[in-house]
Amino acid sequence: MEGGTTQVLIVGAGAAGLTLGIDLARRGVSFRLVEKLPEPFHGSRGKGIQPRSQEIFEDLGVLDRLVAIGGEYPPQREYRADGSYQESFVVEPVAPTPDEPYHIPLLVPQFLTERVLRERLAELGGAVEYGVELLGFEQDADGVTARLATAEGEETVRARLLVGTDGGRSFVRRSLVIAFPGRTLAVRAVVADVTLTGVGRDAWHRWNEGDMARQMSLCPLPGTAMFQVQAPVPLEGDVDVSAEGLTRMIQERTGRSDIVVQSVSWGSAYSMNARLADRYRNGRIFLAGDAAHTHPPTGGQGLNTSVQDAYNLGWKIAAVLGGAPPDLLDTYEEERRPVAAQMLGLATRLLDAAKEGIIRRGREVHQLDIGYPGSRLAVEAPERSGGILAGDRAPDASLTGAAGQPVRLFQLLTGPHWTLVGYETARDAGPAAAKGVRVVRIGADGDLRDDAGHFAAAYGLKRGSWMLIRPDGYVGAIVEAGEMDALDSYRNDVGLGARAVRRQ
Template structure:
């Protein structure tokens, strides 16, 4: 027997779960298939950037994210058992009306997945565990994926969210181009330990001429664990066992081996940066690490991945509903691949110590100005002006909270300082007399919170809407 659905998502990490949640609130039938027997158990990606927090607010999980995590602590630098002083890992920024989240929020990856999984089940979705994809056949009408165990799934579209070693990417024959950023192996592990405070991210640089590698122990907000990260410049293979981790920590810090009481999860890796040659093959789409692999140094991998899902979900929903032409799906690769390439460059620069974590890593300035979906009819705008393709700012003006108005799977029409009649659009409409974050004009906000169309007046807006389809899944008449 073959299971049928609109969308099959292969992989139940943060990317696949975020996509499933977004599709569910659009009313799209989706199946999530996960190779493992349960959700991924490790911390790995633990930083949620400000733009991702906005996405999670829209998906209805931000209160749980904030309650489950915490802010990043300052680094404490150690040498020979002595504290040398504090350092901040990134430039601090205060939240503003337009940008309500100023700094990243720490939440271990396993907990981010739990939050998204709980939300998916609230919306009626579920995950099929123990499903390793081993075969894929697609035709003009859909895709059939077979698994090492369990029945095949037939879907109109398939989305690969199955990580850097994506089986789906290999099955459709899409190559990946990249480089190993550091030939030295590294180890990441979730530990239980005593002997260190939880108010600092404890960093133990190698002693000059020692040949040892770097080691850091970060208290994972919202848990009793620490995350260990260490590299091995001599090429030694990391030993992830409790005994191996105890010896490692004792050799590079002042901590006694028996202060490490438990290794809850561990994995070795080599920092790598790679980008898929394409993000689409017919009815199959690549998202997350299946499409781009980042060094963990910049804190961009998980965040870029969740935003892949956020970009793709509303487009799939519109096409499946018959309210947009299938060509809309071409804009997923058009918009996300350059974005991922830019973030790969940034993470590589941070990894090499060339760029400090700051405004660039927050992802608030990323957008789609060059996209075929972005049209601004106002001439002579300065580069600093909000324009089509940019992230739509938040704000609380005239009794209106903009992010509350934007929340949900719909488009929103916003006017600022523009009087007069508007086209008859069957979508929420907000009218403000003034707000400097937008300037003056008429703005059509996409379901993923970016400005699709902008003009000094509504002239041309109906033509833009008509060119995208009769409703684009949001009720534009």
């Protein structure tokens, strides 16, 4: 059966696939998002949303919904053998600042995060096709031909590009024979979503920290009446994840007969791995999310890294399909694979610390310091030695509109466009407006005023400078007055139209 054509076929409807679908939908790119499971995943495996991902979700229009159903991490309550306990923060509370509005990870069960993403996708006209399995594919110079198994039988679909977001056991990756080196971390754990009695929802309850044979964790899941059970288990043998089996495990490890599991919504025993695909691209086919990297759960890096893969890839796909130079897509792997390697190292170090009973999280897990300073998409003219650098995350700033209303810089960045910022530039100077680029001028004569000095403090730009911020919220180019040719060349390299004509 012929299934027609689409611009992009996305295989796998987890957080990465959904994020990519949302980003393509708001850019007007046609796609199909298929998932071989018959229904959405209903477990809480990934439950932390880091500050950088919160900024992304603000741009995609879902952050407030996630905050409404989620919550902050509760204090961790570590019990001693005599039943007494001490409490501490998993994440040290830090107040937001004008340049970093989100400083504390959110706690949201994965199935609720993905439900919110599906709702947003539906608002943009997209949907997941469940019960549709990728059987095989072939690519040529013009596109990819994929075979799908559906409830109606086998279907053939033609796409310009294919993106595998189909998890750690990715069919797409294995079909491409892309190596997935790494290591098994000699830790196996059970994770389950349960309803239970015996403990309150005011803390993340922990027992026997540092004892990998008896460790036990019960974390309340916001937006639900459930707790997440986490516990290391032997590397071999069956694990009983029924209500009765989990009750026995909890009572044996805690010494508390009053904690009783009443029902299990979802449960699994899994071995922790740290693996990274050798390549993220083969011709017209890409890997993203767990298909490209798998992490231990420590530090909450896996889901967040996956979301940011998709956020990096989406605008580049749309640009190339719209006529930008094809080698723009090469920058996806160049930028994102080193980040995954860095996050794998971090998660592994945090796992080693957890084995010793140390459960603390600091700025290193927030992903706010991730950037692409060595990318070919990071241009400075002249080279800068201070302030914000090309390739850095673009900070937020509190500004005042010329009409007198407060404006956050992030509000101006929200949407699928590029943002060109002129700092203390003359009204009649600078590049002309172009499709896909929002132009704002900050300064005494600009559209926006930096009354509180937040923008100047965050960016450190010289008077007369222009800065081009990418659609994914990273600084692409910074040029000073007299270096406008460098900005013109950059715009052409990323597909922002013909060489800009400056105002006369």
